[in-house]
Amino acid sequence: MKKLLITAVIFFTAVTLFSFSNYKSINANGFSNDSLEAAKQMYVDQINGYIAGKENMASDSVFKDIEMLKGVPAEHLLKIMQNGFSTALGVGCDHCHNTSDFASNEKNAKQIARKMMEMSGQIRDLLSNIKEIQSDKPTINCTTCHRGEIVPALKIRN
Numbered sequence: 307m308k309k310l311l312i313t314a315v316i317f318f319t320a321v322t323l324f325s326f327s328n329y330k331s332i333n334a335n336g337f338s339n340d341s342l343e344a345a346k347q348m349y350v351d352q353i354n355g356y357i358a359g360k361e362n363m364a365s366d367s368v369f370k371d372i373e374m375l376k377g378v379p380a381e382h383l384l385k386i387m388q389n390g391f392s393t394a395l396g397v398g399c400d401h402c403h404n405t406s407d408f409a410s411n412e413k414n415a416k417q418i419a420r421k422m423m424e425m426s427g428q429i430r431d432l433l434s435n436i437k438e439i440q441s442d443k444p445t446i447n448c449t450t451c452h453r454g455e456i457v458p459a460l461k462i463r464n
């Protein structure tokens with residue numbers, strides 16, 4: 307009986323520790339990083355399937371509604387979406403897209419993202435005018451501000 311109890315205690319401790327180790331992979335927005343990454347990969351694979359043979363063609367000749375990223379190879383646009391935008395904000399594709407129609411502009415976040423690209427370009431220009439900066443090519447991107455969150459922080463937290 308005592309042995310059984312000890313076995314039960316060890317078992318539940320193991321289960322608890324295991325679930326805690328899983329909590330570590332929950333990101334700031336409450337999604338499991340693993341399932342978020344898997345969902346993003348699924349859409350990317352799906353779209354790569356549709357554009358097979360056209361990976362290196364300009365995005366605007368492959369996709370329907372490209373305003374900002376014209377000329378960027380189609381395959382590279384998907385990398386920007388997956389490793390750039392989504393990761394910078396810590397979101398899935400569905401934060402900006404209706405995932406059954408990626409060309410749709412119905413989500414406000416997609417429209418904002420275009421303005422953010424424009425704003426980032428303006429900041430890069432301003433940066434390049436600060437001649438005192440020592441580095442060769444000072445620059446910024448979405449991660450500079452967002453750092454994995456939808457709303458950039460205004461103070462350091464711990």
Ligand code: HEC
Nearest residue numbers: 349369370371372373374375387388392399402408409419
């Ligand atoms: C932060 C917002 C944001 C996120 C997150 C995002 N996208 Fe986008 N996506 C955009 C914007 C903005 C455009 C339009 C770019 C332009 O106008 O040049 C776009 C365009 C696209 C297009 C072209 C659609 C067409 O036919 O015109 C595809 C495909 C796409 N995204 C796929 C994805 C996938 C897959 C993911 C997830 C891995 C993703 N996006 C995540 C903002 C986002």
Ligand code: HEC
Nearest residue numbers: 391415418419422423426446447448450451452456457458
């Ligand atoms: C200079 C800092 C900065 C940079 C660079 C930046 N952002 Fe933002 N972004 C912000 C701020 C600040 C907000 C407003 C957050 C708030 O108060 O709601 C915001 C908001 C957004 C939103 C709306 C959030 C929501 O509710 O969905 C999206 C989408 C977004 N940014 C995408 C991007 C993308 C994509 C890039 C890179 C092309 C980018 N941002 C670059 C500062 C920045």
